[in-house]
Every structure is written in C-alpha cells, then in structure tokens.
Amino acid sequence: MSTTFVIQPGQFKLSDLRAIWKSPVKLALAESAYAAINESSATIDRIVAKGDAAYGINTGFGKLAKTRIPDEDLELLQKNLILSHSVGSGELISDEVVRLIIAMKIASLARGFSGIRASVIDTMIAAYNAGIMPAIPVKGSVGASGDLAPLSHMTLAIMGEGPVRVNGQMMDAKAALEKAGITPVVLAAKEGLALINGTQVSTALAxxxxxxxxxxxxxxxxxxxxxxxxxxxxxxxxxxxxxxxxxxxxxxxxxxxxxxxxxxxxxxxxxxxxxxxxxxxxxxxxxxxxxxxxxxxxxxxxxxxxxxxxxxxxxxxxxxxxxxxxxxxxxxxxxxxxxxxxxxxxxxxxxSISERRIALLIDASISGLPPFLVQGSGLNSGFMIAHVTAAALASENKSHAHPSSVDTI
The missing domain is CATH 1.20.200.10 (Fumarase/aspartase (Central domain))
Structure with a gap:
C-alpha cells in the first residue's frame, strides 16, 4: 500500500472506488470531516444524559425496540448486538470487495449523521491500513433491513473478535490487532447499530x-x-x-x-x-x-x-x-x-449475442470460414463443443438474470 487515498465524505468518484477495488491503497480521512463526526457523537452523549428513549441508543432492536436498556448496560447492548448478528454463512467475500465495504462505511459514518466517535472510525482506518481484512461471509443479508449480518462480521474485526485475513492468511482478529499495535474498540451507545445498519455490502457487491x-x-x-x-x-x-x-x-x-x-x-x-x-x-x-x-x-x-x-x-x-x-x-x-x-x-x-457470433463463425455456410474453424474438420471437431459450452452458459445466464428485487415480502 504505497498510495494514500484521502476520503472526503460524500465525494467518492467512480474512479476512486475502482482504484480501491483494483488494488490495496492506504486510506486517510480528511481533517475537515472530524468536526461533524464529533458534533454527532456529542449529540448522542446529550441524549443519553437526558434519559429520553431513543431507538438503538438505549432500547432494544427490531421487535425488541420497546425494551428500555439501563445506562450501565449500553456498551454491553452494542457488543451483544454485534455478536448476535454475526451469523452469516457461505464463502468469504473477496478482499477487493471488503476494501470497498470498509471504505464506503468509513465515508458514510464520517458525514456526521451516525453518532459514532472519531476514535472508532480511526480504528477502522488503522486496521484497514494494516491489511487486516474482516472475514465476511457472503450470505446473510436480504438487503431490505440493511446488511446487518455481513456488517456485523466487519465490526467484529475492530472489536478483536472472530477471524480476519492478513495477506491472504486467516488469523484471530485479536492477534492481528495486537501485532499491528491497534487497541480493540469498545463500542459506546449507538455505535454498533451505526456500523452494521447500512447498504455498504450490497453496494460493494454490486x-x-x-x-x-x-x-x-x-x-x-x-x-x-x-x-x-x-x-x-x-x-x-x-x-x-x-x-x-x-x-x-x-x-x-x-x-x-x-x-x-x-x-x-x-x-x-x-x-x-x-x-x-x-x-x-x-x-x-x-x-x-x-x-x-x-x-x-x-x-x-x-x-x-x-x-x-x-x-x-x-x-x-x-x-x-x-x-x-x-x-x-x-x-x-x-x-x-x-x-x-x-x-x-x-x-x-x-x-447471448457473443454466443450467436460463435455460432455464426463456426458455420461454414454463413461465415465462409472452415467448418468449426479448423482445417481437416471431421478428423478434428474444432470449436464444435466449445460452442455447445457457450450455448449452455448463455442459457444459464438467463436464469441468473431473473430479477431478485421482486423477491421481497
């Protein structure tokens, strides 16, 4: 990671995201972003101090939103949220996609609407720059409630929990952070929810x-x-x-x-x-x-x-x-x-149109080229079955193209 990309919240260009996806780059956050982050975090502190009920700050989550949580348990509430939601399954998301997830989550939190401390964002940046990639299973989000499960696995890493990848090798997050000289995060009120509620995984995959x-x-x-x-x-x-x-x-x-x-x-x-x-x-x-x-x-x-x-x-x-x-x-x-x-x-x-071009090129009666693009056809089948494979893949693509967005309840 020789190049450093400075995140200006809300100002990603497509070329920026493509560069992060293509190869590892160091991340930094623009100094101008910290004022909004600190003001947002201070607002959460005032709400907690005032004692008013606020969803995700001093209440349970989802169907447990009416359950009031005592102030002394607010840190435990956020930790339990991450642990209980880290239930993804399937193969791990590739590092290039994980890089996008983390970069976009940092940029989103840094806009100052999430109530998270700057120290948490700084820890995310430090872990990223140390090459610590959270082990995020690809399955577990339906997209309609935020990418809760995969982003929980992302958050585990900065808490020193669960597995991570470093230079392609699996290891414990706690050991990886310790080796990099990074102190694990203890989440405060609202912070766990801010980290795991969002569309960054869906967006990174797209x-x-x-x-x-x-x-x-x-x-x-x-x-x-x-x-x-x-x-x-x-x-x-x-x-x-x-x-x-x-x-x-x-x-x-x-x-x-x-x-x-x-x-x-x-x-x-x-x-x-x-x-x-x-x-x-x-x-x-x-x-x-x-x-x-x-x-x-x-x-x-x-x-x-x-x-x-x-x-x-x-x-x-x-x-x-x-x-x-x-x-x-x-x-x-x-x-x-x-x-x-x-x-x-x-x-x-x-x-589909590529498959049709292959069909044309191997058909001597249309293309004017040797049958199946090979001299001595008959003795050699040339690209006959290569085209069959292309036809099979083109057909399979049709099933993959069925819109998933209509499958919502």
Whole structure:
C-alpha cells in the first residue's frame, strides 16, 4: 500500500472506488470531516444524559425496540448486538470487495449523521491500513433491513473478535490487532447499530459486478469487431446516420467504437465490391443496438451505485442542528437491487449475442470460414463443443438474470 487515498465524505468518484477495488491503497480521512463526526457523537452523549428513549441508543432492536436498556448496560447492548448478528454463512467475500465495504462505511459514518466517535472510525482506518481484512461471509443479508449480518462480521474485526485475513492468511482478529499495535474498540451507545445498519455490502457487491461488467463490455465489443472482419462482414451498419436518427446515446457511442475499430481494415477493403451478400446476420449487424443498450444500462447502474456509495444509510440518523435522532429507512437497498438486476440483464445479453457470433463463425455456410474453424474438420471437431459450452452458459445466464428485487415480502 504505497498510495494514500484521502476520503472526503460524500465525494467518492467512480474512479476512486475502482482504484480501491483494483488494488490495496492506504486510506486517510480528511481533517475537515472530524468536526461533524464529533458534533454527532456529542449529540448522542446529550441524549443519553437526558434519559429520553431513543431507538438503538438505549432500547432494544427490531421487535425488541420497546425494551428500555439501563445506562450501565449500553456498551454491553452494542457488543451483544454485534455478536448476535454475526451469523452469516457461505464463502468469504473477496478482499477487493471488503476494501470497498470498509471504505464506503468509513465515508458514510464520517458525514456526521451516525453518532459514532472519531476514535472508532480511526480504528477502522488503522486496521484497514494494516491489511487486516474482516472475514465476511457472503450470505446473510436480504438487503431490505440493511446488511446487518455481513456488517456485523466487519465490526467484529475492530472489536478483536472472530477471524480476519492478513495477506491472504486467516488469523484471530485479536492477534492481528495486537501485532499491528491497534487497541480493540469498545463500542459506546449507538455505535454498533451505526456500523452494521447500512447498504455498504450490497453496494460493494454490486460495484464489483459493475466493474467486471465494464471489462466484459469492452472485451465483447472488441471481439465483436474482430468477428465482423473474420466473417467478412460490412461496416455499413455502423454508419453514424443510422444511429443518429434513433438517438439512443449508448447505441451512438458504441457504433462509433465499431467504426474506429474497423477503420482501415484491409479485410473490409477486400470485399467492398462484388460481394453478393445484401446484409449481415443480426449478431454482426445489430451490435450497436444491443451493446449500446447494455452500455446505457451499465452507465445508469453506475450512477445509482455512485450515489449509494456516497450515501448515509444507517438508522436512526442524528441531526445535530436540531439535536434530534430520527428513525427512517435509508438502510433499504432497493436502489442497489434494481441497479444489480439491470446489470445482470446487460451481462446476459452481452453473453447471448457473443454466443450467436460463435455460432455464426463456426458455420461454414454463413461465415465462409472452415467448418468449426479448423482445417481437416471431421478428423478434428474444432470449436464444435466449445460452442455447445457457450450455448449452455448463455442459457444459464438467463436464469441468473431473473430479477431478485421482486423477491421481497
């Protein structure tokens, strides 16, 4: 971690998040953020001192919200919250996604609406910079109540509880913190709830999908252009006039990319005249329409996820100007779910048109290339079964693209 990224709360750019995802960088928090953090924490202290009931501060949680907790048990309340909610299952979330989770949670808490002490945020930063990655199981959140279970596993690490990963090796959090010279956190009133209520895990997983989808779109666009040349297709379908009259921005941008990639092609020059084909199959000709629509979806998802990455999504929220703690529902991840579902649609469609190009290229009657792209076909099956695998994967993608966001009760 040679590079240090300074978090300015609420000001992440997509490029910032992509950089954190791609490789480890040290984190620091802008000094200007600490005033709002301290004011928010002081508001919680005043509420506790006053003795008024406030959800998550001196009450139980969820259906136990009407249970009043004595002041002497407020620290234990927060500790018990984390321990009882650390019940995720499945494989562990990868380090690149965990880095996003922690960075976004730090930025959210640092906006000054969560009532958490600066020392807790500083401990999160110190543990992150020491390479201590919480062991967070991938399953356990339904997204509609905040990512409670996975964020509890995140919080265990700074408490010195549970397992963590350091340089890819599993070890106890307590030992990892001790080795790094970091004192485990003892959570105060509201802090446990602030740490585990939010959409950072859902958003990080969706961002991971977004960044991979961007790579997929780029690779598929390049291979699509190569396929046009391989099949001696026409570049006429990429004429800017065609796309201008429709007006779809992704389609216009994508057609321009195909024109650029195919510009100066000697293969294209070789069959400009005396080519008996009138037009190419859809999988070549309609690439700007399909891939352009996918580009628009990916860009729309990126806007939603960037907004969420900069958001405050825990509950209740602290408003220092009026000395109030107000319960709401920012933990509900519906915007993230819709973005992830549309990303899945785009990914599936990119796969489908890619499979159709493979089918075209191995079919000698259409492509003009050797059957199954191999000399001596018959003795050698070439890409026959590779295409079958592609068809199987394209079919599987359809089931993965079924919207998960509709499965809410």
């Amino acid at each position: 961002l991971n999908g977004l960044f991979l989808a961007e790579r997929l779109l780029e690779a598929a666009t390049i291979t699509g252009a190569l396929s046009v040349d391989a099949a001696k297709g026409s570049d006429a379908p990429f004429d800017p006039r065609i796309h201008a009259v429709r007006g779809q921005p992704g389609q216009i941008a994508t057609a321009n990319i195909y024109r650029t990639l195919l510009n100066g092609s000697e293969i294209r020059q070789s069959h400009l005249v005396n080519d008996e084909r009138v037009q190419d199959p859809y999988c070549l000709r309609c690439q700007p329409q399909v891939m352009g629509a996918c580009l628009d979806i990916i860009n729309n998802a990126a806007r939603t996820l960037l907004t969420e990455a900069n958001a405050v999504t825990d509950n209740p929220l602290v408003f220092v100007d009026t000395n109030e703690v107000i319960s709401g529902g920012n933990f509900h991840a519906e915007p993230v779910a819709f973005a992830a579902d549309t990303l899945a649609l785009a990914i599936a469609e990119i796969g």
